[in-house]
Amino acid sequence: MRIAIMGAGNVGGGLGAALTRVGHTVVFGVRDPNSDKCLAALGAAPGSTAAHPREAVEGADVVAFTLRWDAVPGTVAELPSLAGRVVIDAMNRLGGDPGRSTSQDLADLLPGARIVKAFNTIGFENLTTAHLRQEPAAMFVAGDDADAKRVAMDLAAELGFRPEDAGPLANAKPLEEMVKVWLALTQRHGRGVGFAISEG
Ligand SMILES: NC(=O)c1ccc[n+]([C@@H]2O[C@H](COP(=O)([O-])OP(=O)(O)OC[C@H]3O[C@@H](n4cnc5c(N)ncnc54)[C@H](OP(=O)(O)O)[C@@H]3O)[C@@H](O)[C@H]2O)c1
Secondary structure, eight states: OEEEEEOOSHHHHHHHHHHHHTTOEEEEEOSOTTSHHHHHHHHHSTTOEEEOHHHHTTTOSEEEEOSOGGGHHHHHHTSOOOTTOEEEEOOOOOSSOTTOOHHHHHHHHSTTOEEEEOSOSSOGGGGTTGGGOSSOOEEEEEESOHHHHHHHHHHHHHHTOEEEEOOSGGGHHHHHHHHHHHHHHHHHHOTTOOOOOOOO
16 A cells, blocks of 8 residues: 655654555655655665655555644645545644544544544554564554544554554544553553453
8 A cells, every 4th residue: 555654753754664564655744855854764664755745645545644743733734635535643642632632633634534543552663563572462443434444453463463443533532541551551561562452
């Protein structure tokens, strides 16, 4: 698939490296393709390219947002309509309105886009190493569009995660809140820690 990643920082770069490893075509949507961050992301994701966000989304099957929230409204304002497109929100916003997730706000900014929350409940380092774990880490995926959710779950599985359907997009906020728990766990277990499912 052709996957446009908005941002080329920790999460964008990690996701790009992981997705190119399993054969996807990645284009980073960035404000400066020559920034140190973007050059590092390009180097870690062989075959990837970088462009202005509005060019990066052209023809993309999936658009993933890996920006800090403050950068989202300005970036979206420069994009064409993404109506009908699968949009993965990997962002967290731990301040601001406690009742609003980035996914809900992104959905308001991108009418008609098929928004899915995913790849936000684990540290960025684990995106490229998920396939090396003895026990797969769970990757929670929330969304209201079943087909879009399937796309994100399949991508998570390809990267080595155990994808878990975490319910509707309304659950995006609890998924953002889980990051607080993940951060607390890193104090004892380090940043390689991940959530896992235990079935009784
Ligand atoms: N760090 C983690 O382990 C982790 C894990 C899961 C989710 N998240 C979430 O993922 C998101 C990104 O985190 P990160 O750690 O990857 O951050 P980061 O390394 O700082 O990367 C942020 C990206 O946003 C871009 N950006 C920042 N301000 C911008 C602006 N005004 N206009 C356009 N682009 C702008 C940056 O581009 P420039 O290089 O041009 O500044 C960079 O590509 C956050 O929402 C975070 O909460 C983080």
